[in-house]
Amino acid sequence: xxxxxxxxxxxxxxxxxxxxxxxxxxxxxxxxxxxxxxxxxxxxxxxxxxxxxxxxxxxxxxxxxxxxxxxxxxxxxxxxxxxxxxxxxxxxxxxxxxxxxxxxxxxxxxxxxxxxxxxxxxxxxxxxxxxxxxxxxxxxxxxxxxxxxxxxxxxxxxxxxxxxxxxxxxxxxxxxxxxxxxxxxxxxxxxxxxxxxxxxxxxxxxxxxxxxxxxxxxxxxxxxxxxxxxxxxxxxxxxxxxxxxxxxxxxxxxxxxxxxxxxxxxxxxxxxxxxxxxxxxxxxxxxxxxxxxxxxxxxxxxxxxxxxxxxxxxxxxxxxxxxxxxxxxxxxxxxxxxxxxxxxxxxxxxxxxxxxxxxxxxxxxxxxxxxxxxxxxxxxxxxxxxxxxxxxxxxxxxxxxxxxxxxxxxxxxxxxxxxxxxxxxxxxxxxxxxxxxxxxx
Ligand SMILES: Cc1ncc(COP(=O)(O)O)c(C=O)c1O
Numbered sequence: 199x200x201x202x203x204x205x206x207x208x209x210x211x212x213x214x215x216x217x218x219x220x221x222x223x224x225x226x227x228x229x230x231x232x233x234x235x236x237x238x239x240x241x242x243x244x245x246x247x248x249x250x251x252x253x254x255x256x257x258x259x260x261x262x263x264x265x266x267x268x269x270x271x272x273x274x275x276x277x278x279x280x281x282x283x284x285x286x287x288x289x290x291x292x293x294x295x296x297x298x299x300x301x302x303x304x305x306x307x308x309x310x311x312x313x314x315x316x317x318x319x320x321x322x323x324x325x326x327x328x329x330x331x332x333x334x335x336x337x338x339x340x341x342x343x344x345x346x347x348x349x350x351x352x353x354x355x356x357x358x359x360x361x362x363x364x365x366x367x368x369x370x371x372x373x374x375x376x377x378x379x380x381x382x383x384x385x386x387x388x389x390x391x392x393x394x395x396x397x398x399x400x401x402x403x404x405x406x407x408x409x410x411x412x413x414x415x416x417x418x419x420x421x422x423x424x425x426x427x428x429x430x431x432x433x434x435x436x437x438x439x440x441x442x443x444x445x446x447x448x449x450x451x452x453x454x455x456x457x458x459x460x461x462x463x464x465x466x467x468x469x470x471x472x473x474x475x476x477x478x479x480x481x482x483x484x485x486x487x488x489x490x491x492x493x494x495x496x497x498x499x500x501x502x503x504x505x506x507x508x509x510x511x512x513x514x515x516x517x518x519x520x521x522x523x524x525x526x527x528x529x530x531x532x533x534x535x536x537x538x539x540x541x542x543x544x545x546x547x548x549x550x551x552x553x554x555x556x557x558x559x560x561x562x563x564x565x566x567x568x569x570x571x572x573x574x575x576x577x578x579x580x581x582x583x584x585x586x587x588x589x590x591x592x593x594x595x596x597x598x599x600x601x602x603x604x605x606x607x608x609x610x611x612x613x614x615x616x617x618x619x620x621x622x623x624x625x626x627x628x629x630x631x632x633x634x635x636x637x638x639x
Contacts, residue, residue, distance in 0.1 A: 217244020220614045220621055222593070230588070231613075233625045234595035238408060238441045238558065238612040240472040241524070242515060246616075249473045252514035256507050265504045272509035279516050280480065283450050285459040289483035292496070293476065293504040297440035297466035298332025300477035301402070304436045304462045305336050306498050308400045311434070311485050314492035320399045323355075324389055324433075326362045328603070330410040331402060331438050340402050343410045344603030358393060360385050362407060363416040366551040366562065367570060367601060375417045383423035390431050400434040400461075401427075405452035408441035409597055412560025412608030414553055415447075421456035434461040434485075440477065441558075444468025445519055445615060448529035448556030455555070461485065474511035524615040532556040534619065538626040539611065548637050559611040561629075562600055572605040579636065580607035586632035594629060 204211060213225035220243045222230045235241055242249060256272055263270055277291040292307070294300050305323060312320040325331070327342035338347060339354035342362070347354060361368060361382055369378040390398050401424065407414040428435045437460040442452040446468055449455050453463065462485070466477030489496055502508075519525055532555065539559055543549045550564030563579050565571045573579045580596035587594050587609075600606025613625060 219243040219245060220617050228591060230591050230593050231621060231624055231628065232593045233587070233629065234593050234610055234612045235467075235614050236472060236593070237467065237595055238446055238610070239467040241445065241468045241615045242471045242473075242518060243614040243616050244472075246471075246473070246515075246518065248518055249471070249511055249514040253473060253507055253511050256510035260506050262502075262506055264501070265499070270504065270506045270509065272506050272513055273504040276509045276513040276516070279513055280478065283516075284480050285451055285453060285463065287459055287482045287484075288463070288480045290481050290486040292479045292481065292498075293509065294466075294478065294500065295475045295502050295505070295508070296332075296477045297438075297464065298334040298337045298477075299500065300440060300464035300466050300479045301331045301337040301340065301436075301438060302334055303479045303498055304402075304464050305340065305400070307479065307481065307485065307489075307496060308434050308436065308462070310497060311488050312399060314488045317396070317432075319397055322358060322393045322398045324358045324360060324386065324393075324398060324401045326403055327359045328362045328364065328410050328600075329402075329404055329407060329438075331404070332440070341410075343599065345599050346603070358389055360389050362411060362414070363420050364407075364411055364414055365417050366414070366553065369417075376419055379417045379420035379423055382420060383427050386424060387427045387430070390427065390433060395431040395433075398431060398433045400436050402436045402438060404438045404440075404442060405456065406442035406447055406555060406558060408558070409595070409610065410599070410603075412553075412562055412597060412600055412610055413442075413555075413558045413612075414560060415555050416456065421453065421458045425458040428461075436460060436462045436464070438464050440464055440466040444516075445525035445528055446556060446558045446612065447554075448525065448532050450519075450525055452555070469515070470508060470512040471515045473515060474505070474508035476505070476508040476512050519615070528556045528615050531617075531619070531622065535559065535611070535613070535622055535626075538622060539629075542626045542630040543633060546633060546637075549633070554611075557611075557613055557615060560608050561611065561633075562606065562608040563633075572601055573607060575599070575604055580609060582636045582639075583607075583609050583632050586635040587628060589635075590628045590632055592625065592628035592632065594632070 325340040331337040331341045443465040470476040551562040584596040595610035
């Protein structure tokens with residue numbers, strides 16, 4: 199009898215037994231090309247020797263020391279490494295164990311920052327519809343995916359939500375791209391005005407929306423306008439780069455391509471690349487300074503923050519990115535991945551949109567291209583594509599509710615940064631066959 203409380207208790211999961219580069223191999227010996235790096239996690243594939251050796255070395259030296267007593271060498275070195283390449287002005291790194299924790303830390307730190315600087319009337323956070331920031335209660339409250347929130351609503355703090363930047367469906371036909379971005383920034387500003395500009399703490403957004411929308415990049419200028427709105431009202435801009443950060447879009451931080459700098463940025467998946475559970479919240483120097491000058495104590499913390507082995511693993515991952523030029527590789531091979539996806543799937547009658555950046559792509563399915571009509575959610579189109587792909591030995595990350603939390607289907611493609619061109623061919627070929635099989639059955 200199976201005693202694991204699995205994610206889905208109606209599903210049977212194969213046992214993942216070993217990893218070999220971008221492939222996972224199950225206990226029966228079947229090989230799966232990891233076309234989504236799990237959930238955009240395993241950027242270095244599943245058997246990177248340098249990272250494994252770094253973990254072993256740290257385990258031999260020191261597995262763990264509680265952060266209320268000590269700092270550790272790998273934590274200090276990882277913070278240095280991250281700050282050296284972080285968006286301008288980032289000076290401190292708060293380490294946690296995953297993406298949700300990174301968001302929780304950012305939310306609490308944002309509130310405490312204002313308390314420390316004498317603006318304790320600030321109490322509201324604004325998020326965006328159709329965003330995902332994690333499953334802990336604070337992160338879930340900021341997230342805007344209705345299906346995920348619904349049954350937990352009574353437990354969630356009150357967060358305002360504005361529109362996502364989702365050009366494929368939400369830019370009006372008579373609107374320019376610039377006009378669309380401006381309309382969204384205006385909506386944010388109106389929401390800040392409605393809540394009272396002196397009472398808003400932060401605006402939280404994924405730079406490129408991952409799981410819930412399917413790799414949707416912002417339109418040009420959107421984030422520059424958002425930055426201006428936040429600055430006008432002293433509102434902090436917290437970017438969630440848990441999924442889209444650490445090279446996934448072809449730059450180490452996705453916001454580099456927007457030409458803006460956030461007040462805090464949350465990272466996780468590509469930080470440890472799945473070799474250890476780790477996340478982090480990077481903060482502007484002035485935020486840390488306010489705490490240092492004030493109470494001196496960020497009233498937060500978990501037992502495993504800054505775990506020595508997790509930090510050693512992430513340090514090895516980040517150094518590997520640099521030594522092997524992997525972010526540049528994502529940028530250049532990403533062009534070919536896009537071309538392959540468009541060629542293989544672009545004219546399929548049920549593929550409505552292909553969007554993304556670097557090694558981060560979403561394929562959105564529609565019942566009819568002209569009207570962008572969605573499929574009946576009961577058909578579970580996205581789950582069927584996943585199942586067909588699995589049969590063929592390909593992992594892609596499916597999601598339903600793309601449009602409004604209920605309607606819409608997409609799959610996410612996010613291969614490890616180490617894949618070869620031949621493996622990108624394999625990925626697109628298997629995805630194409632999975633899509634064809636889904637719609638022919
Ligand atoms: C954008 C984003 N933020 C936060 C999270 C939560 O991260 P975790 O599952 O590590 O708690 C995720 C996870 O998918 C995510 O994609």
